[in-house]
Amino acid sequence: MATELLLAASVQGVIQQLVFGIATGGLYASLALALVLIYRAMETLNFAQGEMATFTTFIAFSLLTYLHLPYFVVFPATVVIAVLGGILVERVIIRPVERAPVITLVLVTLGLFAIFNGLSGLIWGYVVRPFPSPFPTTPVFVGGVGISYQDLGLIGVSTIVLVLIWLLFSRTRIGLMMRAAALYPESSRLLGVRVGWMLALGWGLAAGVGAVSGMMVAPITVLDPNLMQSVLLYAFVAAVLGGIDSPVGAVVGGLAVGVVLALVGTYLPAVQDLRLVFGFLVIILVLLVKPGGLFGHEHVERV
Amino acid sequence: MALLELENVVASYGAIEVLHGVSLAVEERSVVAMLGANGAGKTTTLRAISGRVKTYGVIRFDGRAISGLAAEEVARRGIAHVPEGRGTLAQLTVLENLQMGACLRHDRAGIKKDLDLVYEYFPWMPARRSQTAALLSGGEQQMLAIARALMMRPRLLLLDEPSLGLAPNVLRSIFAIIAQLNRDQGVTVLLVEQNARAALRVADQAYVLEVGEIAVSGTGAELAQNESVRRSYLGY
Numbered sequence: 346m347a348t349e350l351l352l353a354a355s356v357q358g359v360i361q362q363l364v365f366g367i368a369t370g371g372l373y374a375s376l377a378l379a380l381v382l383i384y385r386a387m388e389t390l391n392f393a394q395g396e397m398a399t400f401t402t403f404i405a406f407s408l409l410t411y412l413h414l415p416y417f418v419v420f421p422a423t424v425v426i427a428v429l430g431g432i433l434v435e436r437v438i439i440r441p442v443e444r445a446p447v448i449t450l451v452l453v454t455l456g457l458f459a460i461f462n463g464l465s466g467l468i469w470g471y472v473v474r475p476f477p478s479p480f481p482t483t484p485v486f487v488g489g490v491g492i493s494y495q496d497l498g499l500i501g502v503s504t505i506v507l508v509l510i511w512l513l514f515s516r517t518r519i520g521l522m523m524r525a526a527a528l529y530p531e532s533s534r535l536l537g538v539r540v541g542w543m544l545a546l547g548w549g550l551a552a553g554v555g556a557v558s559g560m561m562v563a564p565i566t567v568l569d570p571n572l573m574q575s576v577l578l579y580a581f582v583a584a585v586l587g588g589i590d591s592p593v594g595a596v597v598g599g600l601a602v603g604v605v606l607a608l609v610g611t612y613l614p615a616v617q618d619l620r621l622v623f624g625f626l627v628i629i630l631v632l633l634v635k636p637g638g639l640f641g642h643e644h645v646e647r648v
Numbered sequence: 649m650a651l652l653e654l655e656n657v658v659a660s661y662g663a664i665e666v667l668h669g670v671s672l673a674v675e676e677r678s679v680v681a682m683l684g685a686n687g688a689g690k691t692t693t694l695r696a697i698s699g700r701v702k703t704y705g706v707i708r709f710d711g712r713a714i715s716g717l718a719a720e721e722v723a724r725r726g727i728a729h730v731p732e733g734r735g736t737l738a739q740l741t742v743l744e745n746l747q748m749g750a751c752l753r754h755d756r757a758g759i760k761k762d763l764d765l766v767y768e769y770f771p772w773m774p775a776r777r778s779q780t781a782a783l784l785s786g787g788e789q790q791m792l793a794i795a796r797a798l799m800m801r802p803r804l805l806l807l808d809e810p811s812l813g814l815a816p817n818v819l820r821s822i823f824a825i826i827a828q829l830n831r832d833q834g835v836t837v838l839l840v841e842q843n844a845r846a847a848l849r850v851a852d853q854a855y856v857l858e859v860g861e862i863a864v865s866g867t868g869a870e871l872a873q874n875e876s877v878r879r880s881y882l883g884y
Contacts, residue, residue: 518751525737525748532735535698536800537723537752 357490362607368496369565370603371503375558376573376580377587377595378510379551385590386527386547387439389450393457395577397434398555399570400461401427402563403469405556406476416479420560424553431552435545443541465570478564499561506557507596510550514592523547575621579606582624585631588641597639602627649711651676651836652697652804657705657715659689659696666692668860669705674804674853679830679837681847681868683881684857690840691732693857694806697838698722698729709804724752728802732809734793738782742773745781745792749799758801765833766795769825787818794825804836805829811843819843823850844881848872856881 376394383391405423408414414422438457442449480498484491514520526533526543533540555573562576583602587594602624610617631638650673659667667689674680684690695701699714699722707715714722723729728749737745746766750759767774770791776784781792790810797805807826811819827850829835841847848854851868856877864877871877 518747521740521744521747522751525740525744525751528739529735529737531700531719532731532737533748534700534719535723535729535731535735536748536796537720538748539720 358611359608360490361492362611363604364492364496364500366604366607367600368499368503368603369607370583370600371500371507372558372561372576372599373579373583373602374596374599375503375506375554376576377583377599378507378592379554379558380580380584381587381589381592381595382547382551382554384584386523386544387443387450389447389454390581390584390589391457391548391551392451392454392577393461394551394555395573395580396458396461396465397427397431397552398559399572400465401430401552401556402476402559402568402572403465405560406469406474406563406568409477416477420479423560424556427556428549428553431549432545434552435548439544439548440541443544462570469570471570473567473569476560476563476568495565502557502561506554510554510592513550519546578621578624579603582627584638585628586638588638591638591640594638594640650674651710652838653706653708654693654697655706655708657693657696657703657707659692659701659703661692661701666860667696667703670696670857670860670862672855672862672865674836674838676803676836677830677834678852679826679839679850681839681841681844681851681854682857683841683844683847683854683871683877685880686842687859688857689860690857691808694729694731694808694838694840697806698727723800726800726803727806728797728800728804729806730793730797730808730810732812734789735796736781736784736789736793738780740781741778742781742784742792743777745796746773746777746799749796750801753801759799762799762801766798769798769828770795787814787822790814790818790822791825794822794829798829798833798835802835804838807837807839809840809842811841811846819846823847826850844877848882 376398379394380390401423404426405419408419408422409416434457438453442453478495480494482493482495484493485497514524522538523543523546526538526540527547530540558576559573563572566572579602580599583598584595586601587598606620609620652674654670654672656669656671657667658665658669670689670693682690682693692701696703697707699717699719703715705715706713709725709727714725737748740748746763750762753759773795781789784792794810810822814822823846826837826839830837839847839851848868848871854866854868854871855862856864856871864871864874866874
């Protein structure tokens with residue numbers, strides 16, 4: 346009797362942790378996807394992706410707190426601001442170094458990291474702020490397993506974001522042009538594509554996705570200028586694991602990282618504090634064993 | 649007035665001047681061939697026209713100067729450049745390659761019609777439209793490059809060595825299609841070729857480029873009869 350109860354409890358526990366893992370994994374997946382979008386266009390990681398997301402989350406915070414706008418207005422408004430901001434950052438800061446060597450671009454994005462982190466601190470201070478969640482915190486019971494609306498909401502939002510991006514790239518002309526411009530800039534120019542603007546759109550899109558993750562992460566933790574740093578790290582892990590140039594890989598990698606972290610957190614509390622180490626370990630192992638990641642492109646060419 | 653005119657065009661890569669004052673004209677609805685040895689500046693001439701190398705001198709398209717424009721702006725004026733290496737969008741599918749050709753057009757019906765036309769010219773394409781372009785053979789990629797350029801509905805088609813690396817029978821069908829496109833669709837073509845024999849057969853007008861300058865010019869038939877051209881480029 347007692348063992349049956351324990352078993353039942355543990356099965357429920359595992360399911361709860363899986364749902365939680367998928368929910369947080371969706372956040373890693375979204376941000377990883379933002380990294381992959383930029384990587385495909387520039388062959389460099391945007392180290393400022395997380396700080397840009399934090400900055401826009403603060404903007405959302407201000408709209409909510411000081412302008413008292415309702416959440417359902419603030420959310421889309423923030424995404425639009427983020428997209429425009431991303432385009433602006435690309436046009437003003439990235440464009441002059443667009444054709445520079447990768448190391449220059451890396452340094453520029455690191456500079457952006459410092460700028461956005463500093464700006465967030467300067468404008469909103471280093472105190473922690475509460476950020477509301479659009480989802481109720483009460484659990485819903487599915488077959489006797491209590492699952493939080495928060496987790497389900499996160500899964501829903503991530504799914505919508507990922508599906509929208511997939512539709513954009515696979516079903517629309519502008520998405521096709523963005524893919525072509527990222528992969529084959531010279532050939533695309535000869536077809537009349539304004540490659541620079543496609544890159545700017547990519548930055549806008551990535552910033553928009555980042556803003557959504559920021560507004561989803563902030564209610565779980567708290568809002569401060571370092572909000573997205575650990576999320577960004579796990580997004581890196583997810584992107585590398587999935588294959589840094591693969592959007593599908595980013596999603597699978599994000600979910601895998603989320604689930605593993607959730608299970609480790611619950612069942613191996615002893616190594617809980619080594620989560621960051623675990624993250625770096627995954628990056629190193631992937632780069633050593635399968636540098637292309639799980640879904641990275643093996644270069645197919647026939648001459 | 650010619651559709652395309654070059655007057656004393658000078659082009660250089662860094663300190664190395666490659667074109668030393670090239671002048672040529674391409675009449676509307678004609679096929680013009682540019683012949684010459686490796687390194688004579690044929691590819692550079694095309695790059696100069698499509699805005700991919702810095703130039704001095706005048707390049708006029710349809711009566712308006714296009715020198716100094718970025719490559720994408722030149723393309724938007726109706727010049728389709730099939731570059732060396734064919735510009736295949738290798739990771740995209742065959743159909744996506746074709747759609748990219750038409751990516752700036754808004755005439756849905758026209759695009760559909762041109763796609764049907766392309767499929768008519770290249771009957772192997774429809775069955776393989778979902779395949780990644782990287783999996784096509786060299787000849788097929790060359791045909792795809794021409795097809796993609798056609799989807800732009802260009803007024804001028806620049807072709808850089810379409811014969812490069814192709815088997816003789818494939819080469820013949822490519823040149824047949826170029827001639828047919830010019831005749832039936834009225835596409836103006838400027839063609840760079842090392843295979844002088846094949847090029848002169850389709851060309852209305854031809855230029856021979858030697859170390860960055862025009863050495864000989866004339867109709868295709870004239871050049872085919874020209875003693876030095878025959879010795880240097882036709883090998884008999």
